[in-house]
Amino acid sequence: MAPPVARDAAAVPVVDRTWAEEWVTACCGACGREGHWPQPELDCTCGAVLRIPVAVSADGAASDGATADEASEDGASTDGAAQAGHPGDAGPPGDGEAAPGHDRAAPAPALPSHIPLPRTAPRPRPAFRPVTIRDxxxxxxxxxxxxxxxxxxxxxxxxxxxxxxxxxxxxxxxxxxxxxxxxxxxxxxxxxxxxxxxxxxxxxxxxxxxxxxxxxxxxxxxxxxxxxxxxxxxxxxxxxxxxxxxxxxxxxxx
Structure with a gap:
């Protein structure tokens, strides 16, 4: 999946990389599971890198193509889909429903020892042909x-x-x-x-x-x-x- 682009926000140049800016918390539309996804970026051959803003809801999950404000205004349609019994339209599964007015805290990111840098459009390159190493x-x-x-x-x-x-x-x-x-x-x-x-x-x-x-x-x-x-x-x-x-x-x- 890919977080939807926030079309009303401007891309910002990437100068210093930090964990918080390189990853976003997004919700999978198929299974409802929340996870950390690479923040989309666009790079140029001149060396400039732009971070593309994505639309996320208030609880940190990516919205379905709408900003957080638009998602809140259209909350009735989400509730109706849940009542209709469509598992893909309901929120992520959990132990219980959150109390009204209280946002569910997003899980704290576990920092791995090696984080591949996100690239939205890697340059096309043929597969590397290995050579057996004997000496x-x-x-x-x-x-x-x-x-x-x-x-x-x-x-x-x-x-x-x-x-x-x-x-x-x-x-x-x-x-x-x-x-x-x-x-x-x-x-x-x-x-x-x-x-x-x-x-x-x-x-x-x-x-x-x-x-x-x-x-x-x-x-x-x-x-x-x-x-x-x-x-x-x-x-x-x-x-x-x-x-x-x-x-x-x-x-x-x-």
């Missing part, structure tokens, strides 16, 4: 192919090799591939980020990390702070994003 060279090949799939063309080996693993460079991107059977550490993430900042010059350079053995908790925390996309790889050869920065990179591409 360290295959891991580097998969990472290079994945970067090209994201739109970073002309990938090549970086001139400066890291203490461990390999680095791939492309226009606007510096990626590190760690094929070792040890989790990537905080120091590894920081070194990649610092190298990308050093080589940036006048043109911004993004960075991304690909690891076969995953990441330590400290590495994941620091990557979230620095905005470094983290990907894991397995023998199937399909990189998987594991933090919000990686989700955003997959959604937007180069």
């Amino acid at each position: 360290a060279r295959d891991a580097v090949t998969v990472a290079a192919l994945y970067l090209r799939w994201l739109g970073y063309l002309n990938t090549r080996s970086a001139a400066r090799r890291p203490p461990s693993g390999s680095r791939i460079t492309a226009r606007g991107m510096l990626a590190q591939v760690e094929p070792a059977l040890r989790p990537t550490t905080l120091r590894d993430v920081e070194c990649l980020w610092l190298t990308a900042m050093t080589e940036a010059g006048d043109t911004p350079v993004a960075c991304a990390f690909f690891s076969l053995a995953g990441y330590t908790s400290g590495a994941r925390t620091r990557a979230d702070t620095l905005g470094v996309p983290l990907f894991t790889m397995d023998a199937t050869g399909t990189p998987q994003p594991i933090n919000s920065a990686a989700d955003e990179l997959v959604a937007t591409g180069a």
Whole structure:
């Protein structure tokens, strides 16, 4: 389902992201269950992102194409549908009816450790074709192919090799591939980020990390702070994003 757009409200630019602004509490029209849905957004190739307002009722649930004021004025039709015995038109099921004049409190959102960023219109892109990983060279090949799939063309080996693993460079991107059977550490993430900042010059350079053995908790925390996309790889050869920065990179591409 999709929350209805509030046509009488203006879209606002997204400057700082917060939990409260990225999610709305909506009610499913089929089963009546309330849940958290991504706030619709519209992004442009220039980098601007607009948050599109949606129509929600007073209790936080999305209305059926009307604003909260219009829903209150048309409350009689909702009551009539409930009396007619249509389960899809009635409110969400609960242990009992709420007392008149008292709004039912919406459930407190449970903050997961990894929240994919909402994208209303992801750019069309063919499915990534994985390559089986048998050794360290295959891991580097998969990472290079994945970067090209994201739109970073002309990938090549970086001139400066890291203490461990390999680095791939492309226009606007510096990626590190760690094929070792040890989790990537905080120091590894920081070194990649610092190298990308050093080589940036006048043109911004993004960075991304690909690891076969995953990441330590400290590495994941620091990557979230620095905005470094983290990907894991397995023998199937399909990189998987594991933090919000990686989700955003997959959604937007180069």
